[in-house]
Amino acid sequence: MVPVELKGGFSNQTIKDVHYKELLKNGFRLKWDILTNKSCSVCRESGGRCGRSHDTEFLCYCPNGASHSSICNSGGKLKARSLLKKGALGASISAFGVAIIVLAYLCRHKISKQKSMIIGSKKMKKSHKFVVNFENRGILVTRRYSHADIKRMTNSFKEKLGEGGYGCVYKGKLPNGLLVAVKILSRLKGDGEDFINEVNNMSRTSHVNIVKLLGFCFHKTKRALVYEYMPNGSLEKLIYEENYFKLGCGHHGWDTLYQISLGIAHGLEYLHKGCNSRILHFDIKPHNIFLDENYCPKISDFGLGKICHREKSTISLLGARGTLGFITAEVFCRNIGGISQKFDVYSFGMTMLEMVGGRKNIMTEAERTSEIYFPHWIHKRLELQEELGLQNVTSEGDKEKAEKMVIVGLWCIQTNPSIRPIMSEVVDMLRGGVDFLRVSPKPYLSSPSRSSPTTSMSMVV
Template sequence: MAVSSLHCLLLLAVMMVNTIVADDQPGTACSEARCGENGPPIRFPFRLKDDRLQQNNDCSYPGFDLFCAGNQTAINLPIMPITALFVSKIDYKSQQLQVYSNSNCLPRLLLSGFDNRSLINSPFQLRNRGKNSKNYTQLKCTSGSGTCSTLFIPSNSEIDDYQDGVMFCTKMIEFESVPYQIYKLLWRGYDGSNIPLSWSTPDCRHCEAKGKGCRLKKGSAETECSASRKVATSGSILLLLVVSSSFYLYYLRKKNRENSRRIEKFLEDYNALKPSRYTYADIKKITDKFKDILGQGSYGTVFKGKLSNDIVVAVKILNDSTGNGEEFINEVSTMVQIYHINVVRLVGYCADGFRRALIYEFLPNDSLEKYISSSVSAGGKNPSLSWKTLQDIALGIAKGIEYLHQGCDKRILHFDIKPHNILLDQNFVPKISDFGLAKLCSKDQSAVSMATARGTLGYIAPEVFSRNFGNVSYKSDVYSFGMLLLEMVGGRRNINATDQGNMDGIYYPEWIYNLLEGDDFRILIEEEGNANIAKKLAIVGLWCIQWHPVGRPTMKVIIQMLEGERELTMPPNPFTSVGQSSTNAEQPTRAAMALELEVIPE
């Protein structure tokens, strides 16, 4: 009954709106939208890509598509192919919009548009090209020390006025009628302030002056004035209220399924959050024909590349013989769901015939393995990190793994946590990489079944080899993380931990446990003040490598242990069941029994 009444009210409202608008003008005004309460109004020639009420072809103009990034209004232009520009204001009377960016490259990208290469496909131009504008020349200069730099000077000036320390300059490009504000930003540095862009076509200024709306004529590229925006907007608001009320009841009856589909469609089309797809020709250009190799392994080769002068990336070219593409599909499908400060970001990918590649953000400090491998195996040349830095790195890795286990729609099991797969940025912030072996499972189930073991020897949990230890689950990542922590403490690789010559056949983690139990742990620490950090990392690591998964803590508990100031309790000896029988080692505690894991079919 309520739904039928709303349908009648909806029909009446539509008739009223059509009557009011028809009395005012023969054309119908286009609807108006916003991104957020304080966002600029979006109407012709602009349109909001994901707004169903603005899909009328007569109510938008090619090249004027906007989208919402949260509550901010954004636009993609040829000068910023990867990062969107944010729109703070749209002045329809003067046909001008104010844009800004989080990138300090915006002035240079705008300047490059003056040679008609970057802005040729854009309807927008910089304002004030005549007034307060000059011709500028871009020079490539070499200093006395041999370093190169770029110099922008007025075309009618003398190079001697700007030649402080410059030995030789070569003219590159001359830009005509450059607004002074852009030139000023090149010298002072871009601070995120607004930059005005204007458009000349389509021209709706005569309609705006009359307080009218604007739209395309039917079957024409010319514009015409439509109904008063005030009348049309009031009618649109009334219509929207009635439609919203009707759909509200409909959604309640259908359990919001339609709304969920709309959100999913929005996320699928929201290209700003997706990695870009590249051709193999693009990959060759990005890597400068595979000039700079960063690393090599069984999976393929990693090259250094550039998407632009300021965006450096790492390009992983997968071997042609790498399975049937399962690892590639695995990594791409997993990475598009992840955004976390402690997980490496997938920038793009290539699937061009049999050629496959993955493009990641470039992290200049290489992998954690470089800093913690033993001085013996590295020839004593590897740099070392302070204990405080190692603690911060351990905490960052733990937060990244906890995000994979709990922060996504599905639980992501990495299955290859090791120092080689922990990359470090310029500030030594750790980022988990290489999701080729990852598996996804439902968050309300805790274990997975696998046909074969996966991972790297020395970091693989016991249950991955034998179900006698328990079910494979997210606790398998906890075990790998524990081995990584112990390696950080001892500064050596666990796969070489049973070296008879160096350790007399003692398993390396067991050796660490014996040192802690006998209060001899300080022999590993050079400085007295670092003993507490090293001891904390070692104890947490030993908790993580308990043989049975139910005896290992979750990543949330591990984070609390690493962040806490209290002295940690020593875990049960995980090695007693290896060389000798132990009743306590074989029998889980009552609390552990409550954490038994349910098997998930693969």
């Protein structure tokens, strides 16, 4: 059924009471607007066809033969399609969100991996550069061990020989049966500068009074140094009276102490003058001097060492180096003088005086105030030409060696570095006769000022 609009003159507004002949004769106009409205569109979306009932009401004719006033199946299909569309849209949005999250994770993982590769590459380059550095200079490269090798030679770090600020030293054995000392550096600063310094410095040396470096381990964070084994340990165990009871031994005699001091002097003379480049040790002390089976001294622990050119008399030094009691005054007071080889001379002098006294140079628990600082006490006895009061002096030879070590040691610890002898002069003084040595000026005990450690120094007379 189609609605029509009749011309004027007819009383009825529909075609059911009008003769077709009259209708066709007079003409009529179809009215389609209702079939193109929103209801018809919704009907078509539900699968139906738009139409009208006999009483001109809109109907939606469905495929199953039924008709409805609005849409087919009371809106079921439309609702299902709407839900389907909404579900599809939600799924698309969810999938897009998941894709974004996965993409972000992959990008972040890739960036992190690239950073890790860059860092790893830098470490690999540094390690490679570290080893190649020796080869380019024509220096014989010591053997490089893996961490597994280090663990094997020390029997899983079974026997500890000692411990210091750097880490621990363990006794080990190479496959050929040679005993070694393995130093594990577990407390590295920065990029392991101390480790690199030690290998670099020791690879330049070859002297009877320098500990021989047999190999090293440089793997990721693992650092180890393999030295020749020193059966008599460090010098500090030998010289201090407090250790005699622990070790079940006594004073080793003045000839032994004299030969040890002369050997240390030879070793330092070699570092300062005999190497291709001058090496300043910066940490000479009894703890870093080791003794082989014949009590031949060997200088070790070059972690704080610094290589300098021969033509330079002084070097720049950032921050204090060394151990308290063995550090020179010029480190804290630059007005006294620059940092030079005289630093090691001072440390050697303090070491030799501790060998003479059989005690630390500074002992706050001493019974008398005059004995707190040993260099002052022994210097006063020399000035007054009194007996030195040292242990185990049983002959004129012992007395001469002890007195010679005292006088040379006092010259080495002078506050003004220009007054201190260089190591070649120290060797000559120790070798010469005691009668040709004059007593040095009184040494001063120096320590950094608490208020300004880099510009001033407190003096104790």
